[in-house]
Amino acid sequence: MNVLVVIDAAVLTLLLIIGVPVPICFAGAVLVLMLFGDFGSATFLIGAGYGKLSSIVLAAIPLFILAGGIMSHGGIAARLVDLADSFFGRARGGLGIVVIIATAIFGAISGMASSAVAAIGTIMIPRMEERGYDRAYATALVSASAVLALMIPPSASMILYGWVTGTSILACFLAPVIPGLLLCCFLAFWNFVLTRRMPLVMPEKTTARHFGREVMQRTRRAGFGLAMPLIILGFIYGGVTTPTEAAAVAVVYAIPVSIYLYRDINWRETGEVLWRAGQTTGVLMVLIFFAAMLGRVWTLENVPQQILDSFLTVSEDPAVLLLLANLFLMIVGMFMEDVSGILLAAPLLMPVMSLAGVDPVHFSAIVATNLGMGLITPPTAPILYFAALIGKVPLARMLTPTLVFVFLAYLPVVLLTTFIPALSMTLPRLILGLP
Template sequence: MLFIFLGVLFVSILFGIPIVFGMAIANLVMLKIMDFPMVSYAQKLFNGMDSFALLAVPFYMFVGEVMNRGGIAKRLMVFSDTLVGHIKGGLGHVNILSSMFFGGISGSAIADTAAIGGLLIPTMEEEGYDPAYSAAVTASSSVIGIIIPPSIPFILYGVTTSTSISRMFIGGIIPGILAGLILMLVTLLTVDKNKVDKNNGQKKRFVIKNVFLSLKDAWAALIIPFIIVVGILAGVFTATEAGVVAAILALLLGLFVFKELKIKDLPQVIFNTSKTTASVLFLCGNASVTAYLLTLAQVPQELAIMFGSLSENPMVIIIVANVLLLLVGFVMDITPAILILGPVLLPVMTNFGVDPIFWGVIMCVNLGIGLITPPVGTVLFVAAGITKIKMEQLVKAIIPFFIGMVGLLLLLIIFPQLITYLPYLLLPVK
């Protein structure tokens, strides 16, 4: 039954049908084959969208829109520049650190690419960085936005698999920091081949005074992720309610503190948020139908038997599953991939004793790498659009960063405590 679903889905995509409608068609085909009444499609569709946890999605998307227009991203970039701008490949490091800060507020890789890329890529080009390299740094660092909490993919995984979203958020802290450090290392090793020195050998210096001056302007934005994490840990609000808090804080900052967001901008912000949210929720509803039908068809059990025939070693199973996810990331965007495969693969993993939080973070990191791989890497298209370069140029430039992210994935697989230590320490199972 899984092959029927995937076959119909990929045929739909080949004919140019949007993936969300391709999922709907595949679900209807499965309903017909399984001789289910069509009315059950509507019931399961709305059940899949009727989730309190999913309320976080529009709020974090709203935050991303507000940050793009409200001057928040610009202040985070200036603060990052005072911290790491003096290191070799300075603007590349600024780009990555800005993405870490931005991702700690918006939870969206695309919003990160659009905001940070729009500000930094032209500046990097003026400083002598190759346009393709500038776009590659921006695209790869934006993946951090879906690892550091909050994270929209973490929310979707948690909803579809009934996994604690709060623990997922905490589990992403160390991997997100490691992702930033690894990408900075790649930048340090590759920048000489991709930058012309336009400063005649003059180097920027680290000035502690400038750090505090920029922090004075950026502290209000930086406090948002701090409030989110501390609020969740203290039990003040849930991960879903944290989205409301982040949205209100971002709105207040944009309107009244930085004063770069105008009241007249809000209708467009709300429209953009609503349009994206509608697509995600319809995907969630269809994914709920898919998970229901595949479970009835005993697909998870069949996959568990198939994986079990390969090996009884959990590490081998995890590696095989990750190779599969990397291949899926080449041809499918992260949102539908998580919604389709999350409920299918998690029972298989838990059958081999794999922790659900560990697997959730691994799955999101893996599929996040797919955002920077052709032919459907959505972040690649955004970055290429900003720099106005050919996709072939960007793909070539991003290879070292892709290798770095795969290295992070392997590191997390070998040392699962990097993911699981903090969640169970700070949010112990009662």
């Protein structure tokens, strides 16, 4: 491997370890190549970055971010929580189930784990503490559940994966769904185990009539929000729109629902949401720009093939190659958030997956589960740190329940997704007719 590429990878890793913002890390790695490499004119690298940004597929991401922001501030999160609470809130440990379900549904609306933490965490963490849950545990559960946003469509991460690898985005949306539902079951089980000794305050029992009336009222209040992901996915899989057009439909739908029906947000606040969505999108575009430049050089230097060769020196067994790829993704996920992890790792590992006989759609589910686990795995764990800020608890108090979720919920799902392709391929085959 080119010595400069090795130095460049070391610079990128060092910047990530010391906590430099990820877009600046990639920019620093590109700067090293431009200053010390012999790649001709800098126009070559800049063109590589702009070439990637010009894709119409990327327009879906800021639109989904905007739609999620509007619905987050427009009252949808509170209504989802109330609806889930009416079904599960009276059971022991039920509020934990409410968190998992509400976060999964909201993740399907926003497509972003951080949005789910902010929207659901601000509502549920105080409510869980009032009912006897440890605040650090509640915060850890919110952060672990928020990562379901990567797996429940429409997912911004899967849009990026499909764009980077040239895989059908519709198939990538479907691939992680069953692993995501399986993860919900694991999280629910460990929530029940971890809350057995907590001094939980149980709500009073109610009559069947009152229960039915409450469910109907809350379903009616949350109906428009619940319809949003169904409309989006119905348009996409019904062939009415592309994912990018469906994202635009989501914004057009979210604005009148939030402003005129729910009335929890006004036009001035909508402008503030638009500004914040623009900031998030700007940071994301800078990251993609520099990651594309870095990826182009690493591809020219044959880095993916060299990674494959290094894996083959360990073993040529497909099962071992898959374990090594998972280890690679796990390490990447521990230091990067999902977007940068996909931009960096997916192209590098595709030759390994091809040799192991892994379908790119199956690999999308492997990537989603691995990088999702990385979002809450120290040392970087961006979602964990963000949740600690939302929950106002020390990160150290969150580590014990978080590690239980990582090793006893996420890791089993990662391994099952990796070695049982049917978990990720069943829905794409049934709905899209993939071979």
